Amino acid sequence: MHSLGDNNTPQTPNKFTRNIEYLTSQVNAKRLRFFVRYVVIIGILIPVMFSFYVGHETMLKLIAVNLRPDMIWVPFVAYLAIYVIDAWRLQIVLYQYGIKFRFMDGFYNSSLFLLFANLTPAGSGAYPAQIFHLMKNGIDSKIAANLSLSRVVVFILACFLVVVMFFNTVTDLGKISGASIHLIYAGVFFFLVMTGFYLLLLIRPSIIYRTIDVILQVLVRIMPGRSEQLHLRFARLSSWIRDMMDVMLFLWKEKFYIVLLDLVLTMVVLGLQAYSLYYVLTSMTGWTMPFTDMFVIFVALNIFAGIIPTPGGTGGVEWVYAFVFSGLTGAAGGTMLAVLAWRFATYYLHLALETLVFFAFPFVNPSLRNPQ
Numbered sequence: 425m426h427s428l429g430d431n432n433t434p435q436t437p438n439k440f441t442r443n444i445e446y447l448t449s450q451v452n453a454k455r456l457r458f459f460v461r462y463v464v465i466i467g468i469l470i471p472v473m474f475s476f477y478v479g480h481e482t483m484l485k486l487i488a489v490n491l492r493p494d495m496i497w498v499p500f501v502a503y504l505a506i507y508v509i510d511a512w513r514l515q516i517v518l519y520q521y522g523i524k525f526r527f528m529d530g531f532y533n534s535s536l537f538l539l540f541a542n543l544t545p546a547g548s549g550a551y552p553a554q555i556f557h558l559m560k561n562g563i564d565s566k567i568a569a570n571l572s573l574s575r576v577v578v579f580i581l582a583c584f585l586v587v588v589m590f591f592n593t594v595t596d597l598g599k600i601s602g603a604s605i606h607l608i609y610a611g612v613f614f615f616l617v618m619t620g621f622y623l624l625l626l627i628r629p630s631i632i633y634r635t636i637d638v639i640l641q642v643l644v645r646i647m648p649g650r651s652e653q654l655h656l657r658f659a660r661l662s663s664w665i666r667d668m669m670d671v672m673l674f675l676w677k678e679k680f681y682i683v684l685l686d687l688v689l690t691m692v693v694l695g696l697q698a699y700s701l702y703y704v705l706t707s708m709t710g711w712t713m714p715f716t717d718m719f720v721i722f723v724a725l726n727i728f729a730g731i732i733p734t735p736g737g738t739g740g741v742e743w744v745y746a747f748v749f750s751g752l753t754g755a756a757g758g759t760m761l762a763v764l765a766w767r768f769a770t771y772y773l774h775l776a777l778e779t780l781v782f783f784a785f786p787f788v789n790p791s792l793r794n795p796q
Contacts (some may be wrong), residue, residue, distance in 0.1 A: 490708050490758065491765060498701035499769040504777075506693050510534035513689050517574070520679045521567055532785045533557050539778035542736035542771065574675065575690075577622045582690040584619040586723045587612050590716045607748060609661030632669070635672065636662055698722040701745070701766045708762035711756040720750065736775070742767055 451631055511530030518525045538555050542551035551572045558568035591612065625631060640658045644651045676683055702718045705711055732740030742763055750759040 491761065492707070495704045495707055495762070495765045496773075498703050498770045499766050502696045502700040502703075502771055503770045503774055506696055507531055507534045507538075509689055509693055509696075510537075510548070513575075513686055514571070516682060517675070517686060518563070518567075519570060520675060520682055522562060523567075524763065525561075528785075529561060532781060535778045535781040535785075537772065539782055542775050544776065545733045545735060570675075574683075574686075578686050578690050580618045580622055582687055582694055583723050583726065584616065585687075586694060587616070587720060590720045607744065608721055608724045611727045614727050632665060633662060636665070664737045694723060694726075695719065697726075697770075700770055701763075704762045704766045704769075705749060705753065705759065708765070709753040709758040711755075713752060721752075734770060738771075741771075 456760050508531070509535050511527055514530040514533055515525050515527060533554060537550050537554045540553040541547035544550070555565070555568045555572055558571065559565055636658060640654060647654065698719045699715065701722060702715055705718075706713075725748060732744075734740060745766075746760045746763045749763070750756045753759045
């Protein structure tokens, strides 16, 4: 088997490793406490603001009459299944490089990724945390970085395929007007552009190297006294990127069926995410839109969860989904309560679970107790 790493051999520290460790260390205990306090405060304010919009009595009546336990546990379990799927995806991809990764390590990696995505602005800490954990388990930095980059590309491709396959079937877009429809079209346009961009990089990786050369030339003109040092650093960067691209292209060229399997599993993950909200919305409001229509709209709006500059998109995600789906369901109060119940089940409860796993797992897995 093509072996490019050994998860039993500690990774030799290098500058990339130190940089990733530095990025991860920025989310220290003090910052974690700050982010948790922020999330809790926003979690309290959002329902209050929604209740001002629809009326306190209306919101309380909806909670008493319409909210059922299954509207919490169904989306919670759906998101829990995503941890399992992501752990399998990690195992499958790493195995192609001759690396046997335990399921529990994969489950922890998935939980760690989601924890940092939920606690850092725009999910900025998720990928450094994921890469850092893989390297601490002895996986080469190029493979770890490639795995994260490949997941971004596969995610973009999965969203693109959902939009291409189902967008023309959406029948209720006529009910949406104004800013809501623009949000949906903006999300669709983003995935189309990003798909073309990533495919171009895979087909013509020389674009990356030419871009690096241009940046180097600009910096040399700005700082001529550091020309030799800049050339040395950029030569190392180019060499590392070339090696990483070789690792990535090995998977995409020689093991493309694995990429296709990963793509299918990613679409399953997107389907679970969409269904979790669809289940609560239809149960709460009696909405009858076909799931495929909901799937497309959910995916199109998903991009905004990744760019809202708050921990886990807190506040912004609730408003975006409530704003758009209220026009579709025709029941503003029920839609807002459905979105709140969905976020409570898939964000706040899972944030508690991820925090528990984060602190408890080192005591379960001895290999993480004293990472080298």
